[in-house]
Amino acid sequence: MFLEDVIVLENINISNNYFLLKVLTKKLCTNAKAGQFFMIKSNDNSRILRRPISLHNIDGNILEFYYEALGSGTYEISNLRPNDVINIHGSLGNGFSTTPINKNIVVIGGGIGIAPMKYLIKSLLPNNNITFIAGASDSHSIKIVERFNFPNVHNIITTLDGSTGITGNVIDALNPILEKNNIDLIYTCGPFKMMEAVARLSHKHNILCEISLEERMACGIKACVGCSIITKNGMKKVCYDGPVFNSLDIIEENIGGTNE
Amino acid sequence: MNNNLNLNFLGIDLNNPLLTASGCFGYGLEYKDYFNPNELGAVVLKGITLEPRNGNKGIRIAETPSGMLNCVGLENPGINEFKKLLPSIKKEISIPLVANINGSVLDDYVQLAKKIELIKEIDIVELNISCPNVKDGGMAFGSNPKMARHVTHEVRKVLSKPLIVKLSPNVTNIVEISKIVEEEGADAIALINTLLGISIDIKSKKPLLGNVMGGLSGPAIKPIALRMIYQVSQQVSIPILGMGGISSTNDAIEFFMAGATCISLGSSLFSNPTLPLEIKQGLEKYLNDNGIDCISSLIGLAHPDNGVSYRERIKL
Numbered sequence: 001m002f003l004e005d006v007i008v009l010e011n012i013n014i015s016n017n018y019f020l021l022k023v024l025t026k027k028l029c030t031n032a033k034a035g036q037f038f039m040i041k042s043n044d045n046s047r048i049l050r051r052p053i054s055l056h057n058i059d060g061n062i063l064e065f066y067y068e069a070l071g072s073g074t075y076e077i078s079n080l081r082p083n084d085v086i087n088i089h090g091s092l093g094n095g096f097s098t099t100p101i102n103k104n105i106v107v108i109g110g111g112i113g114i115a116p117m118k119y120l121i122k123s124l125l126p127n128n129n130i131t132f133i134a135g136a137s138d139s140h141s142i143k144i145v146e147r148f149n150f151p152n153v154h155n156i157i158t159t160l161d162g163s164t165g166i167t168g169n170v171i172d173a174l175n176p177i178l179e180k181n182n183i184d185l186i187y188t189c190g191p192f193k194m195m196e197a198v199a200r201l202s203h204k205h206n207i208l209c210e211i212s213l214e215e216r217m218a219c220g221i222k223a224c225v226g227c228s229i230i231t232k233n234g235m236k237k238v239c240y241d242g243p244v245f246n247s248l249d250i251i252e253e254n255i256g257g258t259n260e
Numbered sequence: 261m262n263n264n265l266n267l268n269f270l271g272i273d274l275n276n277p278l279l280t281a282s283g284c285f286g287y288g289l290e291y292k293d294y295f296n297p298n299e300l301g302a303v304v305l306k307g308i309t310l311e312p313r314n315g316n317k318g319i320r321i322a323e324t325p326s327g328m329l330n331c332v333g334l335e336n337p338g339i340n341e342f343k344k345l346l347p348s349i350k351k352e353i354s355i356p357l358v359a360n361i362n363g364s365v366l367d368d369y370v371q372l373a374k375k376i377e378l379i380k381e382i383d384i385v386e387l388n389i390s391c392p393n394v395k396d397g398g399m400a401f402g403s404n405p406k407m408a409r410h411v412t413h414e415v416r417k418v419l420s421k422p423l424i425v426k427l428s429p430n431v432t433n434i435v436e437i438s439k440i441v442e443e444e445g446a447d448a449i450a451l452i453n454t455l456l457g458i459s460i461d462i463k464s465k466k467p468l469l470g471n472v473m474g475g476l477s478g479p480a481i482k483p484i485a486l487r488m489i490y491q492v493s494q495q496v497s498i499p500i501l502g503m504g505g506i507s508s509t510n511d512a513i514e515f516f517m518a519g520a521t522c523i524s525l526g527s528s529l530f531s532n533p534t535l536p537l538e539i540k541q542g543l544e545k546y547l548n549d550n551g552i553d554c555i556s557s558l559i560g561l562a563h564p565d566n567g568v569s570y571r572e573r574i575k576l
Contacts, residue, residue, distance in 0.1 A: 002293065003533070041531055046326045048478045048507075050531045073323070089533070216321040218328060219530040221293075223286040225306070225332050226321035228314075235314055235335060 002091070004028050008084040009062060011077075015140040018112070019078050020056070020147075021065040028090060029058050034098055034120035035189075035212055035244045038065070038090030039220040042076055049218050050089060051077065052239070054116040054189075063088075066115040066144055092220045093243050096187055096210055098123040103184040106177060108133045108170050108198055110190025111141055116212060118148055120187060125150060131177060132156070135170035135194070139163035171197050178205050188212070199247035209247040213238050264547045265540065267301075267556050267576075269499060269522050270384060270422035270447050272356055274301035276543075277516075277555055278536050281477075281503045281526030282307050282360035282386060282426075283332065287342075288349045294533035299540060302356040304524060305342075305349075307388055309362050310372050312338035316393060318470020322459040327478030327505070328527055329457050331471035333393040334362055339375050346381040356383035358424070364397035366411055373415045385421050386501075387412065387446075390428030390453035392475045402428035402437065402453070409440045416445035424501055426450035429484055438492040450501040450524070451492060452485045477527040479505040486518045493519025493560055497573035507535065509542025516558035519570060 006023040014020050028038070032055055039050035051073045057064040069078040080086065098120070105128050109117040114134050121130055132150075135158040136142040142157060142164060156173045157165025166173055170190075177183065178201060188198045189212035202209035215227035215238040222240035229236060231249045236242065265276035275298075282304045288297055297303055315335030322329045336342070342359075349357065359382045363369040369387065376382055389402035389411055401407045412425055425441040427434065429452040438449050454475025459468040467473075485504025493500055502520025506512055507528035515523045528535055547555065556576045560567020 039531075045479075047323060048326060048527065048531055049321075049323045049328055216319055218321050218330070218527065219290075219533075221290050221533070223284060223290040224321070224330070224527075224530055225283070225286075225315065225335050226330060228320070228332075228335055230314060 002028065003087060003089050005085050005087050006063070008080045008082055008086065010082060011080045013078075014066070015143040017069045018141065018144060019067055019069060020144065021067065021077065021080065023063050023086070023088070025061055025063050028088065029061055029063055032058060032063070032091035033095035034123045035096035035116050036091040036093045037220075037243065038063070038088045039092065040065070040077060041087040041089070042073055043086065044076060047073055047076070049073070050220065052217055052220060054212075055091060055119055056115050057118045057122065066112075066118075068112045089220060093239060094241065096120050096212070096244050100124065100185060101127040103128045104182060105129065105185045105187065106131045106133065106174065106183055108135070108174065108186065108188040108190070110135045110170055110194040111137070113188070113190030113194075113212070114142070114144060116189050117187075121148070121150055121153060125153065130154070133158065133170045133173045135159070135173070135190070137161065170194060171201065174198065174201060178207070183207050186210070195247075199250070202247060210244050211247045211250065212243045213245060213250075214243065264553055265543060265555050267521070267554070269301070270424075272383060272422070274522070275355065276301045276540055277522040278540060279358070279501065279522055279524040280304050280529070281524040282388065284526040284529050287345050288353050288357070291529070291533050292352060295537050297353050298355050300355060300536055301522060302358055302384065303353055304358040304360060304386060306336060307334050307360040307362045307391065308336045308339055308342045308372070309334060310339055310368050312336065312341065316471040319468055320470060322468050322474065324457070324459060324476065325480060327476050327480030329459055329469060329474035329476055330454070331393045331469045331474035333471060334391055339372060343379060346379065350381050357381060358384040358386050360386040360388050360426070362388045362391055362394070362398065364394065366414060368397065369411050370414050370418055373419045377419050377421060382421065384424060385419060386424040386426050386450060387415055388426045388453070390426050392428070392430065392454055392456050392473065393471055399428045399430060403431045405437055405440055408437050409444055412441045412444035412446055422447045424448040424450050426453055428453050429481075429488055430456050434488045435491050435495045438496055442496050442498050446498060448499045448501055448521070449492060449496065450503065451488050452481070452504045455481055455484065477505065479507055479528075481505050482511060486514055489515065489520050490518040490562065493570050494563055499574050507532070509539050509546060512539050512543060513546060513558065516555065517560070517562040519560045519563065519567065521556070521559055521574065521576075
């Protein structure tokens with residue numbers, strides 16, 4: 001059983017519409033893996049669907065979710081206050097590969113796609129050499145990275161408006177790294193066009209690349225078939241077969257439309 | 261635990277009248293981490309077609325007030341792959357299995373029914389002439405009285421298994437179509453499939469769903485489902501499998517009182533995967549609290565004659 005009523009500890013407004021929700025759980029933290037997600041239930045019953053939110057971090061018995069209040073469901077979540085109780089369902093999906101050892105890894109998060117990267121870095125860090133590229137449009141959209149206090153991670157920030165870090169996008173930061181270093185693995189999550197560009201560059205350098213996709217979903221357990229996408233291996237459900245896919249499996253033209 | 265939820269449906273003894281709505285319960289095993297599927301009365305499997313279908317492109321799901329739109333478009337692996345799934349389904353599910361069959365043209369339905377007739381693992385067939393999300397066929401059969409008659413007639417000819425015909429609410433006169441499929445040999449009627457709707461993305465200024473239109477389900481459609489079941493059950497002599505936005509025990513009781521013999525749980529399962537257990541316990545408690553021996557005595561209670569004549573007509 002993966003359903004639990006959890007208690008809200010904090011719901012911090014990081015910047016603009018970006019929030020960090022921390023909840024106390026009894027059991028959901030034990031098996032959760034980087035790159036997986038949880039379905040968060042609204043307390044307003046007129047909203048009949050849960051919202052899939054990716055796991056941002058686990059800290060003991062505390063699950064953390066970094067999310068953007070974008071529609072009515074996430075807006076309601078942003079109004080949760082300490083001691084509120086919400087029902088969450090998870091952890092769901094496959095998650096990133098977290099078993100590599102002694103690899104040179106680049107982790108790339110774009111915008112709200114930075115969300116799953118904190119726990120990914122935490123999971124990979126003890127055994128690997130990690131470069132983290134975080135990209136966004138402006139400094140507000142990247143403020144969460146100030147809370148990534150990892151020693152021994154090479155951090156690169158890019159913003160399109162140059163308000164923080166390198167002026168440009170994550171590709172501008174990734175290119176020189178791939179030219180100069182032997183990178184074994186790339187993990188990415190963010191806008192589809194960004195991931196597409198990251199994947200192309202990875203393919204060019206023959207580097208294995210894992211990308212985390214996003215789709216609207218109703219159930220989260222492959223029953224509703226709302227999040228199906230066409231891949232090179234046939235129809236796959238983002239909620240169950242994903243959300244993490246090998247970039248080579250994704251047929252670009254068929255999923256670009258819904259992720260922009 | 262007493263057995264007052266038992267009932268006979270289409271000649272088959274069911275543990276209880278709780279079924280799943282096709283397309284909301286996958287192929288029966290998706291929810292097994294949340295409850296044992298054998299707790300249900302029967303499982304209605306996701307709709308199948310002769311050939312595999314990828315379904316619709318683009319956004320397939322949109323939440324709406326107290327409901328949701330979907331335009332999945334009958335994504336399924338086709339009958340041949342479906343057959344291969346059955347042994348693993350049967351390994352875990354011992355209650356009756358219902359196959360939901362779909363087609364674009366009449367012959368698709370007939371060919372599929374012939375194949376299903378030979379599959380021993382399938383106990384009941386649900387003829388879906390009401391899918392709103394496919395370009396050809398689907399709802400066209402269920403919203404045109406002549407086509408509804410024709411397809412039911414032809415499928416009945418090749419099928420000896422119990423036949424449920426699932427009707428579309430997107431019609432002017434649901435009673436007329438219900439009577440027609442009854443005349444043509446349907447053993448039961450499933451009411452209701454989803455209602456056609458659209459949602460518009462005000463940023464792109466275009467319809468949100470990839471297929472423009474989608475089927476509306478959830479509590480928003482419950483009053484419409486109840487109304488149609490109430491109307492139809494007073495005019496036919498076959499049982500009704502009722503569905504449309506059931507999300508609580510009280511909802512379930514309303515459906516029985518309107519005239520449903522069994523009910524299907526659909527989109528409410530998505531956010532509440534243990535809903536069948538809740539409703540099962542709720543119904544048992546309701547019957548015990550009210551001194552009612554048998555769930556079937558609730559059927560049609562809201563009719564002007566308290567359902568007496570309808571229960572007689574369906575031999576309960």
